[in-house]
Every structure is written in structure tokens, then in C-alpha cells.
Amino acid sequence: xxxxxxxxxxxxxxxxxxxxxxxxxxxxxxxxxxxxxxxxxxxxxxxxxxxxxxxxxxxxxxxxxxxxxxxxxxxxxxxxxxxxxxxxxxxxxxxxxxxxxxxxxxxxxxxxxxxxxxxxxxxxxxxxxxxxxxxxxxxxxxxxxxxxxxxxxxxxxxxxxxxxxxxxxxxxxxxxxxxxxxxxxxxxxxxxxxxxxxxxxxxxxxxxxxxxxxxxxxxxxxxxxxxxxxxxxxxxxxxxxxxxxxxxxxxxxxxxxxxxxxxxxxxxxxxxxxxxxxxxxxxxxxxxxxxxxxxxxxxxxxxxxxxxxxxxxxxxxxxxxxxxxxxxxxxxxx
Numbered sequence: 001x002x003x004x005x006x007x008x009x010x011x012x013x014x015x016x017x018x019x020x021x022x023x024x025x026x027x028x029x030x031x032x033x034x035x036x037x038x039x040x041x042x043x044x045x046x047x048x049x050x051x052x053x054x055x056x057x058x059x060x061x062x063x064x065x066x067x068x069x070x071x072x073x074x075x076x077x078x079x080x081x082x083x084x085x086x087x088x089x090x091x092x093x094x095x096x097x098x099x100x101x102x103x104x105x106x107x108x109x110x111x112x113x114x115x116x117x118x119x120x121x122x123x124x125x126x127x128x129x130x131x132x133x134x135x136x137x138x139x140x141x142x143x144x145x146x147x148x149x150x151x152x153x154x155x156x157x158x159x160x161x162x163x164x165x166x167x168x169x170x171x172x173x174x175x176x177x178x179x180x181x182x183x184x185x186x187x188x189x190x191x192x193x194x195x196x197x198x199x200x201x202x203x204x205x206x207x208x209x210x211x212x213x214x215x216x217x218x219x220x221x222x223x224x225x226x227x228x229x230x231x232x233x234x235x236x237x238x239x240x241x242x243x244x245x246x247x248x249x250x251x252x253x254x255x256x257x258x259x260x261x262x263x264x265x266x267x268x269x270x271x272x273x274x275x276x277x278x279x280x281x282x283x284x285x286x287x288x289x290x291x292x293x294x295x296x297x298x299x300x301x302x303x304x305x306x307x308x309x310x311x312x313x314x315x316x317x318x319x320x321x322x323x324x325x326x327x328x329x330x331x332x333x334x
Contacts, residue, residue, distance in 0.1 A: 011159035019156045022164050029134045036137040037111040042124045042326050043138040047131025049151060049168060050161040053235030054144040055178035057090050058310035060128050061097050066319060067124055068101055075103040075117045077110040078128040082260040089260055089291035111136050132163055140325045143172040148179050173325055176201050179239055197321055199314050205247050206307040211290060224304060228284040229275035230254040233261030240286055252278040261292060268296045
């Protein structure tokens with residue numbers, strides 16, 4: 001969400017101070033004054049430069065699927081942001097999609113989590129949201145950039161959404177532009193980083209699942225009764241709503257909540273009232289939101305979850321680049 005201009009102006013001095021701190025921290029790591037800790041297995045980081053959603057979780061799932069198919073033993077390290085009891089909505093989403101085939105280490109000290117998991121015989125760690133987690137050494141840094149929100153139009157926190165200055169992208173080994181199917185400026189944006197391997201990604205709709213239905217059943221749009229009321233509490237809600245338009249989902253209203261929002265009985269009552277007023281016959285939301293609806297009861301009005309997958313048109317080229325980089329950094333055993 002973009003703050004009003006007046007608030008951004010007031011917060012600008014804090015952004016300047018924040019920028020000095022994060023630049024100095026990165027410089028200390030680059031010069032070796034602050035030491036990184038290294039795990040024995042391969043570590044691939046997936047991260048971004050901004051707060052909010054840029055497709056990191058679908059990318060971690062995509063990588064896990066590819067390496068599992070190659071027979072690798074994979075573990076995912078995550079801080080578990082805004083979660084509790086060793087999990088979060090994003091972690092539960094990954095667990096559901098990967099069906100027990102990977103190990104998870106959750107906590108602020110991802111090195112300690114990784115060391116504990118190494119005892120189980122891990123070949124490869126995926127560091128979720130790891131670009132700013134410089135304490136843990138990695139063999140490859142993948143940075144996700146949302147093409148619908150140009151970085152050079154963003155300010156540093158707290159006035160804007162940037163976690164680091166745009167120049168921090170120079171630490172990346174691979175840049176992936178997400179939501180390129182939503183922007184006519186995708187090609188232009190990609191050309192602004194000629195010094196990096198840059199690829200585009202798109203979001204593919206797998207289908208819809210009813211929250212109180214079978215997890216194995218995936219429905220097409222023509223198998224559901226609309227119109228729908230859409231709601232979500234994710235980092236980039238506009239992207240979800242644009243996806244629904246692209247998929248031709250008839251939406252009569254929509255509601256956004258804070259990222260990682262845990263839905264209450266009062267939230268559900270309000271959503272049902274809004275949806276009924278607009279003549280909606282069902283709800284549609286995201287997979288991440290579904291993990292935060294465990295205590296919510298919608299009764300007679302069904303809730304459908306849009307299941308998506310990340311697709312990379314140049315998939316083999318990306319995989320070959322990742323393999324070559326990891327082998328160069330970690331040796332032939334990788």
C-alpha cells in the first residue's frame with residue numbers, strides 16, 4: 001500500500017537513516033567485518049527488495065518440486081514471519097503443497113535450524129525470504145521483482161516499501177520478474193538489468209478448491225456458482241484481483257485485509273453481510289488466506305480457494321543456470 005504524500009514526506013528523514021544503516025550492514029558483510037555462517041549443504045536463497053508479495057513462496061515451491069524430482073533431499077528454512085508455534089500461513093501453505101516431502105526449519109536463527117536438519121541428511125536448503133538474511137551464507141541468491149511496481153518509483157522504509165536500496169540487487173545471481181502477464185512494460189523493466197541473468201515468470205491457475213470440500217478435488221470455474229465476493233489479506237492484493245479478472249471470475253465486490261491477517265468471527269460476519277448485499281453466491285480467496293480461515297465458519301455460503309502455480313517460460317535455461325552456479329560454488333557433489 002502506498003502511503004499518502006504528506007505522510008511519506010514526514011517519514012522521509014527516517015528513510016534516510018534506515019538507508020544508511022542497511023547500506024553499512026551490507027558493507028560490513030561484504031568486507032568480512034561481519035562473518036557469515038555456512039551450512040554443509042547447498043543453500044539457495046529466494047528473496048526480494050520490497051515488503052509485500054512478489055511471488056517468493058510460489059518460487060520456493062517451484063524450486064523444491066524441481067530438486068525433489070532430481071532425487072535431492074530438500075529442506076526449507078524460514079523465519080515464519082507473523083506466525084506462532086513454529087509455523088505461519090506461508091509455511092502451512094508450503095507444507096500442504098509439498099505433502100511432507102521436505103523438511104522445515106522455522107525460526108529467527110536459520111543457521112541453527114539448518115544445523116539441526118543436517119543430521120537428517122539434507123542435500124539442499126531453500127532459504128525463504130532470505131535476501132536480507134546475510135548472516136547465513138548462500139550459494140545462490142535469487143531475487144524476485146514485481147514488474148507492476150517499478151523499484152525506482154519506490155522509497156525506502158518506512159516512507160516506502162523498499163527493504164534495501166535498489167542498488168542492493170547487485171548482490172543477486174539471478175533476477176526473476178513476476179506478474180509479467182499483468183504489465184505491458186515487462187520487457188522494458190527487464191532490460192534495465194542487463195548485467196544479470198533475467199527471466200520472466202507468469203501465474204497459472206490450477207483450479208479452485210472449496211474450503212470445506214475434498215482437498216484432492218480441483219474445480220473449473222464453470223463447475224462453480226457465481227457471482228463471487230473476493231477477499232484477501234496478502235502483500236499485493238491488487239495482483240490477486242487482477243488475476244481474477246484475467247481468469248474471468250465474475251466478482252461483484254472485494255475486500256482487503258492486512259498481510260497475514262487471521263480472520264475472526266466478526267470479520268466473517270462482515271464479509272457475509274457485504275457479499276449478501278451485493279448478491280454474491282460464493283466467496284473466492286487465496287491459498288495463503290485459506291490457512292488463516294481455520295476458525296472461520298461461513299455456513300451456507302461456500303468459499304473457494306484459487307490454487308496457482310508459478311511458471312517460467314525459459315524453465316530449462318533457468319534450471320541450468322542454477323545448477324551451474326551451485327556446482328561452481330559448492331563442488332561437483334551438489
